[in-house]
Amino acid sequence: MRLAEAVVVVTGAGNGIGAAMSRRFAAEGATVVVNDLDADAARRVAADTGGLAVPGDASGEAGVRELVRTALDHHGRIDVFCANAGVASGGGPEVPDEVWDRAWELNVMGHVRAAREVLPHWLERGGGHFLATVSAAGLLTMLGAAPYSVTKHAALGFAEWLSVTYADRGVTVQALCPQGVRTDMLGNSGEAGERLLAADAVEPEQVADEVAAALGDDHFLILPHADVARMYARRAEDPDRWQAGMRKLQHHLDHG
Template sequence: MGAYQDTRVVVTGAGGGIGAALAHRFAAEGARVVVNDLDPDRAAAVADRIGGRALAVPGDASTVVAEAREALGGTVDIYCANAGIAAGGDAFADEDVWDAAWQTNVMAHVRAARLLLPDWLERGSGRFVSTVSAAGLLTMIGAAPYSVTKHGALAFAEWLSLTYRHRGIQVHAICPQGVRTDMLTAAGSAGELVLAPTAIEPDTVADALFDGMAKGTFMILPHPEVAGYYTARATDPDRWLSGMNHLQRTWEGA
C-alpha cells in the first residue's frame, strides 16, 4: 500500500521525461494514473510500461480534464500540469511561436484549473502540480517565449495557492534547471552552456516533488542552488542581470 493508494492522478506531457517519471512514481505509490500526451503512441507506451494502474488518454493538455475524469471514474484528485513547449527565440520570434508557448505553458493550466476547482472546492481537497522550470523563477538566455510564459505559469500557481489553500487546495510549483530530457536537447547551444553541466535525471525531479508534497512545500527545487540564485536576483537585480548578461555574451561569443 503506497502513500497515494487509489488516488486518481492526471499527468500531462507524460509521454517521456519528467511526465513519464511522475506517472511511474504515482503508480508505484498506488495511484491510478491517466497518462496524457499529444502523441498517442508515446502515451500508450508509458501506460503499457506502468501496467494496470495506468491508462493512456492522448490529446491536447488543454482539453484532457473531462476525458480523464471519466476514465478515472468521475473525479481527479491530483492534476500534474506538466506539458510544456521549450519555445526558443528572442523578442522577435514569430507570433505563432509566442502563442503556442502561451497556450501550452500558461493557458492549459488555467483551463484545467477552471474545470477542476468546482469539484475540489465542494469537497474541500485537491492538488495542482505545475511543472514550471527554474526559467520561471529566473530566466533563460536565448528563449524569450519560454522564459516569459514560465513566469506566467509560476504566477498562476502562486495565485491558486494564495487564493484557495485555506479551502483545502494544495499547489506545488516544480522549478528544476536542466533535466536530461528531449527538452534539454531542444534548448541547443544555450542549454549546453547553462543547463547541461548540472542536468539531473527525471526520476530525481519526481523524488523532489514527492518530498515536497509530504512536507506541504509550494516551491519544489530539485536543484537546491536555485534558491540562492533566486535570492540574489531579488536582493540585487542589477548585479544579477549583469551576471546573466555576461552569460549571454559568452553564449554569443561561442
C-alpha cells in the same frame, strides 16, 4: 497528500519528466491518467503503469475538458492534477507571433484551463492538489529563450495566485522549478541549453523522486537544483547585481 490510492492526472506524460512522474506515482500505489499529444507515447506509459491513456492536446479548452471528464468518468475523482506539458520556445521579440502564441497556450493557458475544469470538482469535495511544472526559467530567466522565460514566469504567477486564493478551501498548489533535466526537451535546446544546463542536468527519475517526496510536505516551490533557491534569493536582494552576472553569461554565449 498520500500518493497511495490517489488518482493522479499528468499532462505531457508520454516522455521526459511527465513519464518519470507517472511511473514514480504508480510505484507508490497511485492510479495515473496519462495524457500526451503523442498518443503512442501516452499508451506506452499507461501500459507500463497500469494507468489510463487519454491522448490529446493539454493546452486547448476541448482537450483539457475531455481529459478531466474522462478521468472523472473512470475513477470518480481526481486527487492530483499535474499540469506538466510544456514547450521550450527560443528566440526573442523577432520570433513570429505563432511561436509566442504556442508557448502561451501550452505553458500558461494549459494550466489556467486545467484549473478551470478541475476546481469545481475540488471545491465540491473540499480539496485537491495542483502541481504546475514550471521551470527555473520562471524564477530566473533562460538565456536565449524569451517566449519560454516569459510564459514560465506567467505560469508561476498563476500557480501562486491559485495557491493564495484557494488554500482556505483545501486546494494545495505546488510549482516544480527544475533547471536542466535530461529529456528530449533539453536535448533539443541547442547550444545555449547544452552550455548552460547540461553540466548540472539531472535525470527525470531524480525529479520524480523529489516530487513524490515534496507532495507530502506541501511547500510551494519544488526545487530539484539547490542552486536555484540561492539564485532566486540573490535576484530579489540585488536585481542589478544578478543581471550583471547574467549579462556576463550572455556575453560568453555570444562570444565563446
